[in-house]
Amino acid sequence: MDHFPTNWGRPRNDAFDHYNTYPIPVRPQNNAFADSVQRTQQPIVTGTSVLGLKYKDGIMIASDTLASYGSLARFKDIKRLHQVGDFTAIGASGDMSDFQALQRDLESLIISEEVTEQDGHKLGPKEIHEYLSNVLYGKRCKMDPLWNSVIVGGFKDGERFLAYVDLLGTTYTSSTIATGYGAYIAQPLLRKAVEGKEDVLTEAEARKILEDCLRVLFYRDARSLDKYQIATVNASGPSISDSIKLETSWGFAEGIRGYGAQTQ
Amino acid sequence: MPSMEHVAHPQQRAFNPYTENGGTILAIAGADFTVIAGDTRQSEGYSIQTRYAPKVFRLTDRAVLAVNGFAADGNMFVKKVKQRLEWYRHAHAKDMPLRAIARLIQTMLYAQRFFPYYVYNILGGIEDDGTGAVYSFDPVGSYEREACRAAGAAQSLVQPFLDNQIYFKNQQAAPGQTHPSHLPLPDVLSIVIDSFTSATERHIEVGDGLEMYIVLAKGRNTQGMESLHGVQELSSKLDGERVFVVRRELKKD
Numbered sequence: 001m002d003h004f005p006t007n008w009g010r011p012r013n014d015a016f017d018h019y020n021t022y023p024i025p026v027r028p029q030n031n032a033f034a035d036s037v038q039r040t041q042q043p044i045v046t047g048t049s050v051l052g053l054k055y056k057d058g059i060m061i062a063s064d065t066l067a068s069y070g071s072l073a074r075f076k077d078i079k080r081l082h083q084v085g086d087f088t089a090i091g092a093s094g095d096m097s098d099f100q101a102l103q104r105d106l107e108s109l110i111i112s113e114e115v116t117e118q119d120g121h122k123l124g125p126k127e128i129h130e131y132l133s134n135v136l137y138g139k140r141c142k143m144d145p146l147w148n149s150v151i152v153g154g155f156k157d158g159e160r161f162l163a164y165v166d167l168l169g170t171t172y173t174s175s176t177i178a179t180g181y182g183a184y185i186a187q188p189l190l191r192k193a194v195e196g197k198e199d200v201l202t203e204a205e206a207r208k209i210l211e212d213c214l215r216v217l218f219y220r221d222a223r224s225l226d227k228y229q230i231a232t233v234n235a236s237g238p239s240i241s242d243s244i245k246l247e248t249s250w251g252f253a254e255g256i257r258g259y260g261a262q263t264q
Numbered sequence: 265m266p267s268m269e270h271v272a273h274p275q276q277r278a279f280n281p282y283t284e285n286g287g288t289i290l291a292i293a294g295a296d297f298t299v300i301a302g303d304t305r306q307s308e309g310y311s312i313q314t315r316y317a318p319k320v321f322r323l324t325d326r327a328v329l330a331v332n333g334f335a336a337d338g339n340m341f342v343k344k345v346k347q348r349l350e351w352y353r354h355a356h357a358k359d360m361p362l363r364a365i366a367r368l369i370q371t372m373l374y375a376q377r378f379f380p381y382y383v384y385n386i387l388g389g390i391e392d393d394g395t396g397a398v399y400s401f402d403p404v405g406s407y408e409r410e411a412c413r414a415a416g417a418a419q420s421l422v423q424p425f426l427d428n429q430i431y432f433k434n435q436q437a438a439p440g441q442t443h444p445s446h447l448p449l450p451d452v453l454s455i456v457i458d459s460f461t462s463a464t465e466r467h468i469e470v471g472d473g474l475e476m477y478i479v480l481a482k483g484r485n486t487q488g489m490e491s492l493h494g495v496q497e498l499s500s501k502l503d504g505e506r507v508f509v510v511r512r513e514l515k516k517d
Contacts, residue, residue: 169340
């Protein structure tokens with residue numbers, strides 16, 4: 001009989017330490033599945049760019065709703081934006097299963113905070129971002145990363161907050177942020193439209209800027225979709241839109257070989 | 265009896281836990297002051313992530329730490345150093361001396377010898393004897409005290425300039441005269457500013473903003489800082505060492 005309760009219910013390995021000769025603290029791992037445990041070494045089902053900006057009354061985050069399986073457009077209505085607590089929204093690109101694990105993690109964080117609800121403190125965007133960067137940095141140190149680039153945005157105590165964190169634990173704040181392909185295509189457009197105008201841009205103007213950027217991304221990023229969501233966080237809290245169809249025009253392509261129907 | 269030999273399988277992983285976030289840091293010690301500076305651009309590859317991410321941090325009234333390399337490691341390292349200094353304050357009711365902070369940083373870096381913080385540290389401040397000091401470190405903790413040091417993306421551009429301007433390398437003193445061992449504060453400040461404007465011209469990862477910390481020895485007046493505008497004092501008391509910060513714009517292209 002195995003007298004060590006920690007071994008009970010686990011697969012037996014008679015080839016190893018048959019007579020339980022090791023004291024518990026230094027007992028060799030007896031995990032028959034050790035060779036089969038895999039960590040995320042590459043993203044599988046992925047989301048493309050997420051965009052974020054600051055505007056007059058708060059922040060906005062936008063992303064399309066596609067989760068790709070390589071070059072296959074696998075899931076076409078996946079929510080990549082998520083509300084956390086009363087003041088924060090996050091958006092993620094990268095591995096969608098890792099992101100959904102993060103969502104559950106944040107959900108349990110918010111629930112565990114309910115115990116101390118009476119203390120008058122609530123988790124704002126800064127705290128959520130700090131928490132996320134510690135989670136992601138901690139996982140990278142274990143060489144077991146959560147393969148995402150996350151934009152965290154929010155509004156609390158009259159203050160806007162927009163920041164980034166990725167699978168390495170790299171963080172920064174900026175008045176415009178774009179992940180993935182958007183860092184090359186949308187970020188220059190965002191900077192031109194937003195930098196220096198953070199305090200004058202209205203909600204409608206900010207929305208227009210993001211839509212224009214998503215449109216350019218849809219035209220040029222092969223892993224994107226013409227269906228998107230926008231999260232807005234201002235003094236009245238976060239609100240995440242339903243999926244919206246992006247208006248596109250392909251009239252210019254009529255005469256260009258390689259776009260429309262081929263005539264020769 | 266079955267073999268107890270453990271067969272290790274070599275594993276290769278695609279995941280690289282490190283990246284390089286650009287930027288440059290620099291520190292110069294004077295006789296009774298030290299200047300510690302860094303640019304504020306953070307980049308990855310050819311992309312600028314943000315134009316303002318501080319790399320230079322006030323630790324105490326007489327110690328300032330500049331970190332350069334992998335930004336995530338840098339921020340975590342600074343966080344842990346600050347935590348150790350707070351514990352020291354609670355245990356001893358005083359700030360840790362500069363040379364002790366330097367040794368602390370060495371042990372903290374070497375503790376991670378086999379999964380290093382990919383960070384080059386430069387610690388600047390005032391020693392117990394009132395002299396300006398600069399300590400520079402490599403990622404695994406080798407360190408020495410110096411009069412000046414540049415590190416980071418534009419180290420290869422800035423350090424030779426400092427060798428020439430601070431150590432007077434390849435310069436002949438005028439007949440009957442010797443080179444000074446320490447420069448006055450205004451000279452040091454203009455050398456620092458010139459170093460960063462030049463590095464910004466020639467290195468794509470340097471630019472956006474310059475953050476300069478000035479630490480003055482106990483009892484030293486602010487002579488030499490009159491010409492600087494926008495100086496902000498960060499000292500917690502006026503009768504000890506004093507810390508100031510100055511911010512300047514650098515080219516953003």
